[in-house]
Amino acid sequence: MKTTADAVVIGGGVVGAAIAYNLAKYGLKNIVLCEKDTFASGSTGRCGAGVREQWGAEGNIRMCKAAIDIFENLQEELEYDYDIEFVQKGYLMLAYIEKEWEQFNVNIKVQHKLGVNAVALTPQEAREIVPTLNTEGLYGATFNARDGHANPFHTTRAYLKAFERLGGEVCFFTEVTGIEKTNGRIQGVKTTKGDISAPVVVNAAGPWAAPVASMVGVDLPVYTERHQILVTEPVGRLFDPMLMSFSRGFYSQQTPHGSVVMGIGDPNEPKGYDIGHSWQFLRRMCDIMCSVVPALEGVRVVRQWSGLYTISPDAHPILGTVPGIDGYYHAVGFSGHGFMLAPIVGKVIAEMILDKELSIDISGLDLGRFERGDLRVEPSVV
Amino acid sequence: MSDENTIIVCRCEDVTLGEIRKAIREGATTLDEVKRITRAGMGPCQGRTCRLLVAGEIARYHRKHVSEVLQSRYRPPVKPVKMGDFAALSEEGGNSQEEGGHRQATGGDGQCICGKAVTGK
Numbered sequence: 169m170k171t172t173a174d175a176v177v178i179g180g181g182v183v184g185a186a187i188a189y190n191l192a193k194y195g196l197k198n199i200v201l202c203e204k205d206t207f208a209s210g211s212t213g214r215c216g217a218g219v220r221e222q223w224g225a226e227g228n229i230r231m232c233k234a235a236i237d238i239f240e241n242l243q244e245e246l247e248y249d250y251d252i253e254f255v256q257k258g259y260l261m262l263a264y265i266e267k268e269w270e271q272f273n274v275n276i277k278v279q280h281k282l283g284v285n286a287v288a289l290t291p292q293e294a295r296e297i298v299p300t301l302n303t304e305g306l307y308g309a310t311f312n313a314r315d316g317h318a319n320p321f322h323t324t325r326a327y328l329k330a331f332e333r334l335g336g337e338v339c340f341f342t343e344v345t346g347i348e349k350t351n352g353r354i355q356g357v358k359t360t361k362g363d364i365s366a367p368v369v370v371n372a373a374g375p376w377a378a379p380v381a382s383m384v385g386v387d388l389p390v391y392t393e394r395h396q397i398l399v400t401e402p403v404g405r406l407f408d409p410m411l412m413s414f415s416r417g418f419y420s421q422q423t424p425h426g427s428v429v430m431g432i433g434d435p436n437e438p439k440g441y442d443i444g445h446s447w448q449f450l451r452r453m454c455d456i457m458c459s460v461v462p463a464l465e466g467v468r469v470v471r472q473w474s475g476l477y478t479i480s481p482d483a484h485p486i487l488g489t490v491p492g493i494d495g496y497y498h499a500v501g502f503s504g505h506g507f508m509l510a511p512i513v514g515k516v517i518a519e520m521i522l523d524k525e526l527s528i529d530i531s532g533l534d535l536g537r538f539e540r541g542d543l544r545v546e547p548s549v550v
Numbered sequence: 551m552s553d554e555n556t557i558i559v560c561r562c563e564d565v566t567l568g569e570i571r572k573a574i575r576e577g578a579t580t581l582d583e584v585k586r587i588t589r590a591g592m593g594p595c596q597g598r599t600c601r602l603l604v605a606g607e608i609a610r611y612h613r614k615h616v617s618e619v620l621q622s623r624y625r626p627p628v629k630p631v632k633m634g635d636f637a638a639l640s641e642e643g644g645n646s647q648e649e650g651g652h653r654q655a656t657g658g659d660g661q662c663i664c665g666k667a668v669t670g671k
């Protein structure tokens with residue numbers, strides 16, 4: 169491992185990997201990425217990996233639109249020899265209560281204004297897109313064909329492999345245990361494999377973002393919360409788009425491989441670092457999804473697991489610098505949708521570090537917004 | 551005639567010995583990494599057949615003992631179970647029309663009807 173670097177990225181999830189790759193792509197030479205476990209071992213490898221433009225807040229729509237632009241060419245850009253499995257079969261957002269349907273109709277206006285081509289559908293039209301859908305109790309749906317999902321392991325690994333080809337160093341099983349700073353300037357990091365001196369340190373530590381930030385005296389207002397998920401055996405095509413409903417709290421996609429992945433929000437999930445799982449989840453998840461797509465009844469569950477959301481006070485990520493600490497950057501608090509944002513966040517954080525013009529305005533997503541009381545609002549999260 | 555590209559190591563996911571060895575050559579040092587790259591062990595049998603074989607390959611390549619490599623955890627359910635069977639366990643049954651859709655969870659977590667609770671990764 170290098171003992172001197174131009175930048176150290178902490179975290180080998182999709183966000184850290186995307187930042188490291190973009191730094192190298194912009195020409196920075198000596199970059200080390202430290203990951204305490206292996207690639208995608210945190211939230212990334214446990215996530216649903218859905219990617220959507222169908223948001224309510226302008227900022228989220230803009231960022232996700234830019235991210236999808238990147239996703240569409242990512243396989244080629246990263247010259248990856250496996251498939252990142254990015255498919256765009258759309259998200260079908262299902263409204264089961266009137267309030268949800270009204271919200272969708274407000275969202276879609278904002279989406280149209282920003283160039284997102286989502287359409288509002290009657291239950292019958294929704295069934296034309298997903299013939300296996302049970303439309304009972306459904307008010308309506310919105311559909312955006314450009315939304316989709318990818319393979320989180322391969323997306324992360326593709327970034328890391330491209331980063332290595334550009335000369336970057338990836339250190340797995342290397343935990344950052346301290347960050348050195350003197351007179352408000354970052355000096356480097358201490359790791360379980362030795363020290364690295366570096367003027368720039370990026371905190372992309374996912375659920376461990378707060379403990380890492382505390383190494384430089386920064387107090388992040390985030391908490392972690394368990395979210396459970398399961399996957400079935402691979403079966404023939406049951407549905408193409410990601411199915412999602414906020415009122416019922418679920419999302420589900422059928423991967424290119426044929427297995428069906430599904431998760432559900434639950435306000436009673438424990439906060440903290442518990443990534444156990446419960447049979448109550450299995451029961452509730454299966455109950456709800458068997459009513460949405462009755463054909464799932466005969467499909468077998470092969471695995472359940474859980475991962476952590478790292479949640480900020482306004483459910484938007486916290487990005488950028490902290491005044492008074494030169495050389496410290498963070499990309500944290502993704503609140504359950506960091507996979508889809510990673511390509512654009514990776515790019516813009518690299519631009520920020522290298523003093524380049526930013527591809528997208530993220531000034532409102534700094535840590536300072538919580539003190540200013542300038543919170544973002546997003547009506548559409550699971 | 552058998553070469554590494556015709557020998558199937560993971561029968562559930564159709565992963566060949568060649569694919570396993572490629573992932574290991576490219577830097578995978580653990581069962582989890584091989585699984586994430588190749589899908590070996592992700593199928594219905596959850597690696598019950600291929601785990602030892604994959605661990606053996608990793609151990610041989612990195613000159614370790616198999617026991618050092620065998621650390622990937624099983625995730626429940628131990629046997630694949632039909633979604634309809636889980637749904638039938640639900641007391642409420644059928645559609646939930648509740649506002650917010652968030653039904654109360656019925657108890658603590660970490661319990662599992664079909665295997666030991668998994669913590670860690």
Ligand SMILES: Cc1cc2nc3c(=O)[nH]c(=O)nc-3n(C[C@H](O)[C@H](O)[C@H](O)COP(=O)(O)OP(=O)(O)OC[C@H]3O[C@@H](n4cnc5c(N)ncnc54)[C@H](O)[C@@H]3O)c2cc1C
Nearest residue numbers: 179181183204210211212215216218344374475506507508
């Ligand atoms: C069940 C579930 C479903 C989800 N579904 C979606 C979805 O459909 N779409 C979407 O966009 N998002 C989804 N998410 C959210 C998404 O997973 C996260 O927002 C995203 O993966 C965050 O990536 P990350 O790189 O910031 O964090 P992580 O993937 O957690 O990576 C952080 C890494 O930092 C490492 N690390 C931490 N501390 C240290 C240290 N001191 N030294 C070295 N390394 C360290 C960790 O080991 C970890 O690998 C979901 C999350 C869950 C749990």
